[in-house]
Amino acid sequence: MEPNLTDKDAGTAAARPLLETRLERYGAVGLILALAVGSMLISSYHLSLLTTITIFAFSAMGLNLLSGNAGLISIAHAAFMGLGAFTAAWFAIDLGIPILIAIILAGIVSAGVGLLFGIPSLRLSGLYLILATFAAQIILYWFFEQALWLTKSPDGRFVGIPEVMGFEFGDPWHYYLLVLVFTIAGAVVYLNILRSGLGRSLEVIKERPIVSQMMGVNLQRTKLIAFTIGHFYAGVAGALYGWHLQFVATEAFDLMGSIELLVMIIIGGLGSLAGAVLGATFIVVVPELLDMAGRRLVDDMGLMAPIRMFIYGLLVVIFLIYEPHGLARTWRKLVRYFNKKLFKNKNEH
Amino acid sequence: MNEKKSSAGLKLCISDLSMSFGGVQALEGVSFEVEPGTIHAIIGPNGAGKTTLINCISGQFIPEGTMHFGERELTHVRAHNRIQMGIARTFQHVNVYSELSVLDNIMIGGHHRLKSNWIRQCLYWGPYGCSREEQMLQAEALELLERLEMRHLADSPAGELSYGQQKRLEVGRALLAHPKLLLLDEPMAGMAKQEKKQLSDWILDINREMNITIVMIEHDMTVVQTLSDQVVVLDFGRKIAEGPPQEVVKDKRVRKAYLGED
Structure with a gap:
C-alpha cells in the first residue's frame, strides 16, 4: 500500500470516458449535428418547441443533480429559473452588461441565492426539505411580484432580441444554436461531475448519509455544493428562456413550473443526463400531442388544461410503479443491447 | 502472536467515556488503551454498548469523557475528518451503497485523499481537472479489488453481491482509506466456518503486513482467542474485564455475564 496517490499507479487504469459506450459517443455527436442542422430546416413553431426542450433539458440537469443524484428534492427549481431570467435581463438591459456575461452572472446569482436557501435546509431531509424548498418557491415568487426595480411589472418584463457583440439573434435558429452550445457545455460538466469524486459523494449522501460521513464525506459541504451547482443551471436556463420568449413572464416560474420540472426528471430518469434530456422532451412533446388530439375531440380548449394535468399525474404514478428509474433506464437497456449488436468485437466497454 | 512490530501507528486512549440516550446509559465510565499494531477485541452480551463505543470512536456520537488518538483529542473532531486522521471502520x-458499482463503493474509501475542489471536478480534464487523481485512485481501487478476489465484480452494483462479498467490500472500502486504526463491527457475523477462517487470516494480514491497529467487536470466542492480543469486556455499558483473551475467559464476572455461567 502506498501512503499516497502516486504517479506509479497511473496508467494501469484507463480514465473513465465521458460516455460509457461507443454507441453513445457516436450517438451524441450525431444528435448534436442533427440538432444543429435539423433546427435550420423545421418550421418556426417546431423550432420554438425544440428551443424550449433544449432549455428545459439544461435546467433539468441542474435539478437532476440536486434531486436525482444528491437526493435533495426541490420544488423551487422554476422560481430559481425565474430569478435567473429576471437578473439576466436586469444585468443586460438595465446595467448594459454584455448578454453572455449577464447570463453567467444570472447563473451565479441564482447559485448564490440557492446556497443561501440551502443553509437552513441542511438539517432537513425528505418531506421537511420539500417543504423548505416550497417556502423558497413562495418567497421568490412573491419577490418577483414585489421587486419592480427588477421585474418592471408583477406580470414580468419584455427583454427584446438578444445581441452578442454586435450580432443580433433576430433569427430564432441562431438563438437556438446559442442555446445548444450552452446545453452541450452544461451536459459535459454534468457528465464530468458524475464520473468524478463529486458525483460519488452526491450519490452516497443520498443513500447513506451517516455512513458517508464516517467514510470521510463532508455532508454539509456536499449538500451546499449540490445546491450551488443545481441552481446555477436553473439561473442560466432561466436567462436563456427569457430571451427565447423575449418576455420574462413571472407566471412561467410558479409552483406548477417547479413541479413540472420535477415530473421531468422522474419520468426521464433520476440522476442521469439522459433522464434530463428525455424528461424535457417528454414534457414538452406530450402536451403538444395531447393538444393535437384534443383539438379533434374537444371543442372547448379550456378543458384541455385540467385534462393535461390529469394525464401528467397519471403518468407520474405509472412511472413510479413500473419504471421508477424513468425513461433513461429503458434507454440504457436499448443502448446496451444495440451497442453489443453493433460493436460486437471492437468494443472495449 | 506476541512478536508484533509496533513501529509506526498511534495509540488510542479512551478514558472515562460515557454516553446516554434518553434514560438509557449505553456507556458508563469506560476506559482502556489500544497499543499501536495490536488487535483489540471488544466482547459482551447484546446491548452492552459495544457498537456505541465504536460509533463514538468513529464520530457518529459525541460522548462525555476523552478519546486520544496519538496526541490528538478526538471527541470534537467531526466524523468526516476522523478518517483523515487514520480511523476507518466497517x-x-x-x-455498502447498493446502487453504486463495486468500484465506486470501494473508491469512496479513498475519497478523503482526493485534493481537487469541486470546480476542478466539474472541469475534469487538463491541468486544472481531477482526471489524473481519479485515475490513480481508480487504479489503486482495482488493485485492491484484485486482492479481495472481486476484480471481476468491479462494475456490478454492490447491492447484487452476496452477504459475504458485501462484508469483504466494506473492509476493502475502509482499507482504501489507508487507515492506521481499523474498527471492525462484527466482521464475522452470519458467516460460515470456512469464510470465518479466511477472514481471520485476512485480518491478521491486515494487522501484520499493513501494520494497521485493529479494534473489533466479535462474538465468536474461538475467533477472539486466536486473533486478539487484548480483550475488553463490556456489560451494561461498563467495562467488567480487560486483558489477554486466555485470562479474560477465566474471569468470573465475564463467565457470568457473557458465557452465561453462574
Missing part, C-alpha cells in the same frame, strides 16, 4: 449491518 459496520455491523452491511452498509
